[in-house]
Amino acid sequence: MNEVIIIYAVTLLLAWPLGKYIAGVFESGPGTGGGVFLPLENGLYCLFGINPQQTMSWQGYGRALLKLHLVLGLAVFGLLMAQGALFLNPDGIEGMSWDLALHTAISFLTNTNQQHYSGQAQLSYLAHTFGIVTLQVVTPAAGMAALIAIVRTLFGHQEKAPSSGSTVDVGNFYQDIIRAIVRIMLPVATIVALILASQGVPNSYEGAQTATPLDQTSGITEQTIPIGPVAPMVAIKQVGTNGGGWYGPNSSVPLENPTPVSNFVETVSIVLIPAALVFALGFITGRRRLAVMIMGVMVAMSVGLTSVTIWSENQPNAAFTELAAEGPNLEGKEVRFGATATALWGSWTTQTSNGSVNGMHDSFNPLGGMIPMIDMFINVTFGGVGVGLIGYLLFLLLAAFLGSLMIGRAPEMAGKALETREIKLVCIALLIQPLLILGFSAITVAFPTLTGHSNPGFHGLSQVIYEYTSAFANNGSGFEGLGDNSVWWNVTCAINLAIGRFIPILAPLAIAASLAAKRAAPEGRGSLSIDTPTFGLMTLAVIVMFTLLSFMPVLILGPIAETLALMS
Amino acid sequence: MTDSTPDITRSASWLASLRAGIVLIILCGGIYPFAVTSLGGLLFPHQATGSLITIDGNVVGSELVGQRFDAPGYFHGRPSAANHDPFVVSGSNYAASNPELRERVRQTSQLIADRDNIAPEAIPVDLLAASGSGIDPHISPDAARIQAARIASARGIPAEQVNELIQRYTQAPTLGVLGQPRVNVLRLNLALDGKERSD
Structure with a gap:
């Protein structure tokens, strides 16, 4: 339990200065760190052939973001199909099928890292580094860029009041993403990678190692140990809310997470940047109280949900009753971490959109496995790098809309009127989530040949719901017993992945631009203040109500029914 | 504009x-x-190539990859859904409600109870639960202790000697808080064979 408290405390204490740094990085002009990084960045702009000073409208910004993603997506898709015939492939791994390559490319392109393959056996070093690691660096940076553009536009001080009907500039996409990559993602990942390397995460292009096991009576006469340039990948998958690991079972594998120290560093890395961005919001906008209020709501949700998982996983697994000594549920968990540290990770990885695991969620006790699902339904507890806070801002707008109506004022936020267009966009961005998750789950369950579930009964339904939820939330964890490498799963998940990524980025960008174009009414005594504890509670209530109304029925049919069945 | x-x-x-x-x-x-x-x-x-253990020029394994041990004179590790193959790595992914999990635990529990002459209710959970990776290199100190008598009799050495080795190879939580107490099974077995430097 002390371990949990220490990890929470260290993460939040590191997030504060990092948030201040991030805010400085995105200041206009050279920004914090400009002295060191500007020459490299200017070289990159030159290679791209763009002018970083040229600002873009929200449509232009969105288009630049989508175009870059399309280019990278096609490149990685081709790489995955062709890896068998290319270099940097010492273990002789073959190319992927079209549907698996499609799913994998979109999965990493959307910062999800849902894996329907096992990396150590199905990806060459070339595909792992040039394909996967590239997207693991670029996609969180894209999320961060979008967040910065939205915050800048939503809370920025317009120098001149825009004339009606004019479009508002939100910034330059390339400048934002390059600063995020060069000054934030790569330096943080490098530090984490070197700590992990010291703990035993491999760093080599040599190819798999061979060992002769000690007990030759066991029938295993040779052991092939896959290694590779693992540490840089594991570091960026943790700090960039990516989650896709080198080895199939992710950070439960000792080569990917060797010691309690590496586990500590990897756990802190899950929440570090998403939390830092909340503080950054305060520094950028000058609304420190708002940032503290948002952080308060997020930490409250996080602690509440995480406690349930930790409690649940410290209960015995029902299948072990009378067959073992009393003890926590260790099925699918590693001895060096134990139940509590695994439950903490399982909860944090789904509260952010990380999705890495250090134990198997499929084998969590039913209530312990329900919390990660709820975490992903909410998806704004900390959320993914950039996109988590963007999602929270949507709930903030909805709460401001409802709150204004409750106190009998025309709906507004920060002095800008919330009208039909904004609320329509908010509703589209929010409602598409239950629509897609429940819709695809219903279709899949209706055709039992499609499900591929590996556990019987209620848990089989949970496996299906979890997979689509994870895809839409851009999380990437899974109830991994599911047989998900089929054309049906690959294609339908790819649809969820793409919509779950780009609608929640583009709609808020449009909302921010739309609000910024309006004339601001001065904030007076009668206006709704969004940085009070009351409003924080209001936002929390909106999030809880929205999640319960959308997903309570499936939770009852899945994990809650499973719990009741085990109790009887 | x-x-x-x-x-x-x-x-x-x-x-x-x-x-x-x-x-x-x-x-x-x-x-x-x-x-x-x-x-x-x-x-x-050393870490970069997989923390390999080399003895007399032969690679016998990795500190970070659990091996399968069947001989009565060795400590046995945790059940593995991947048969301890680091190229296959996998957990069982059995739900608590899956009857196949109950059946697997029943069989393993029976096996250990007979082998180590112990009541099922005294078997530490980690010896019955499959790890997440399938190559967990560790067991809990309790899980090592219940095997000491069997190993001592198979090797014809006093049980105190085995227990003393367990004691020496038990790793405590880092700084007293991070992680769980544990024993690396491969290193402990190498020590039984007199092939491991004690540290």
Whole structure:
């Protein structure tokens, strides 16, 4: 339990200065760190052939973001199909099928890292580094860029009041993403990678190692140990809310997470940047109280949900009753971490959109496995790098809309009127989530040949719901017993992945631009203040109500029914 | 600026996106992992290639990869859904409600109870639960202790000697708080064979 408290405390204490740094990085002009990084960045702009000073409208910004993603997506898709015939492939791994390559490319392109393959056996070093690691660096940076553009536009001080009907500039996409990559993602990942390397995460292009096991009576006469340039990948998958690991079972594998120290560093890395961005919001906008209020709501949700998982996983697994000594549920968990540290990770990885695991969620006790699902339904507890806070801002707008109506004022936020267009966009961005998750789950369950579930009964339904939820939330964890490498799963998940990524980025960008174009009414005594504890509670209530109304029925049919069945 | 400049020119051209994509693949997918891997390999050469254990010139395994032990004179590790194959690595992914899990635990429990002459209710959970990776190199100190008598009799050595080795190879939580107490099964078995330097 002390371990949990220490990890929470260290993460939040590191997030504060990092948030201040991030805010400085995105200041206009050279920004914090400009002295060191500007020459490299200017070289990159030159290679791209763009002018970083040229600002873009929200449509232009969105288009630049989508175009870059399309280019990278096609490149990685081709790489995955062709890896068998290319270099940097010492273990002789073959190319992927079209549907698996499609799913994998979109999965990493959307910062999800849902894996329907096992990396150590199905990806060459070339595909792992040039394909996967590239997207693991670029996609969180894209999320961060979008967040910065939205915050800048939503809370920025317009120098001149825009004339009606004019479009508002939100910034330059390339400048934002390059600063995020060069000054934030790569330096943080490098530090984490070197700590992990010291703990035993491999760093080599040599190819798999061979060992002769000690007990030759066991029938295993040779052991092939896959290694590779693992540490840089594991570091960026943790700090960039990516989650896709080198080895199939992710950070439960000792080569990917060797010691309690590496586990500590990897756990802190899950929440570090998403939390830092909340503080950054305060520094950028000058609304420190708002940032503290948002952080308060997020930490409250996080602690509440995480406690349930930790409690649940410290209960015995029902299948072990009378067959073992009393003890926590260790099925699918590693001895060096134990139940509590695994439950903490399982909860944090789904509260952010990380999705890495250090134990198997499929084998969590039913209530312990329900919390990660709820975490992903909410998806704004900390959320993914950039996109988590963007999602929270949507709930903030909805709460401001409802709150204004409750106190009998025309709906507004920060002095800008919330009208039909904004609320329509908010509703589209929010409602598409239950629509897609429940819709695809219903279709899949209706055709039992499609499900591929590996556990019987209620848990089989949970496996299906979890997979689509994870895809839409851009999380990437899974109830991994599911047989998900089929054309049906690959294609339908790819649809969820793409919509779950780009609608929640583009709609808020449009909302921010739309609000910024309006004339601001001065904030007076009668206006709704969004940085009070009351409003924080209001936002929390909106999030809880929205999640319960959308997903309570499936939770009852899945994990809650499973719990009741085990109790009887 | 609204009507004079169409949006498209204020975005970025396809050519710029293509060039940016190529440059980013080289920077993030080439230079970053290569630089870190080179530096990590230089600073931590033993860890870089998988923390291998070499004895008399032969690689007998990795500190970080659990092995399968069947002989009565060795400590046995945890059940593995991957048969301890680091190329296959996997958990069982059985739900608590899956009857196949109950059946597997029943069989393993029976096996250990007979083998180590112990009541099922006294078997530490980690010896019955499959690990997440399938190659967990550790067991709990309790799980090692219940095997001591069997190993002592198989090797014809006093049980105190075995228990003393367990004691010596038990790793405590880091700084007293991070992680769980544990024993590395491969290193403990190498020590039984007199092949491991004690530390």
